[in-house]
Amino acid sequence: MVRSTSKVTPGSADGWVELAIRELNNIKGAYLGKISNDSKIDHALRATECMLKACLWKLHKWDSWPKRKKPHLYLYNHDISAMLASCRNWENQLRSSPEHWSSWQVLVNAIEKQLRYSTTSVPDIEANEIVRSARHRDKGVVPWLHARYRQTK
Numbered sequence: 312m313v314r315s316t317s318k319v320t321p322g323s324a325d326g327w328v329e330l331a332i333r334e335l336n337n338i339k340g341a342y343l344g345k346i347s348n349d350s351k352i353d354h355a356l357r358a359t360e361c362m363l364k365a366c367l368w369k370l371h372k373w374d375s376w377p378k379r380k381k382p383h384l385y386l387y388n389h390d391i392s393a394m395l396a397s398c399r400n401w402e403n404q405l406r407s408s409p410e411h412w413s414s415w416q417v418l419v420n421a422i423e424k425q426l427r428y429s430t431t432s433v434p435d436i437e438a439n440e441i442v443r444s445a446r447h448r449d450k451g452v453v454p455w456l457h458a459r460y461r462q463t464k
Contacts, residue, residue: 320376327365328460331453334358335446348438349429352421355445356389359418362456363394369463370398392419401459405452414444414452 321327334357340346346354364386368376377383385393395402395415406412421441433441445453 321364322375324365324368324460327361327368328457331358331361331365331457334361335453338442338446348433348435351438351442352433355442356391356418356422358453359445359456360389360391360394362453362460363391363398366398366401366456366460366463367394369460389422391422398459401456404459405455408455410450411452411455414447414450417441417444418452 321330334354337346337354338351338358367373367386377386379387385397395405405415417440443451445451448454
């Protein structure tokens with residue numbers, strides 16, 4: 312029996328970046344009417360989380376992905392606010408851009424509302440706002456994080 316690789320942690324910061332970009336690319340099907348609003352939201356939130364994990368790996372210069380132990384539990388429970396707080400002063404930089412901060416708040420709100428696990432479908436307008444907040448070229452959080460990732464040595 313073939314084992315699913317969905318639970319395999321990427322082996323590098325660049326692996327997390329690749330995963331984040333793949334999640335954003337998965338959203339493209341939505342514009343062809345191929346995926347549900349729930350899937351759009353899931354891909355947008357996963358892309359955000361994966362890009363944050365890539366940034367953390369690179370910033371902290373980890374040799375490997377941290378184990379699921381007390382100081383790193385936030386990495387395992389979708390706490391993007393805690394992840395951003397661990398990215399040096401990036402939260403202040405994000406706050407300094409009203410468009411990006413607004414996008415960030417939309418994503419945090421989507422996680423807090425547990426939209427991934429909602430029993431009712433999310434309206435198009437809300438799903439599209441979440442997707443835009445994650446992937447918009449100029450105002451999206453994932454491209455903003457990716458730019459900082461590329462600048463980090």
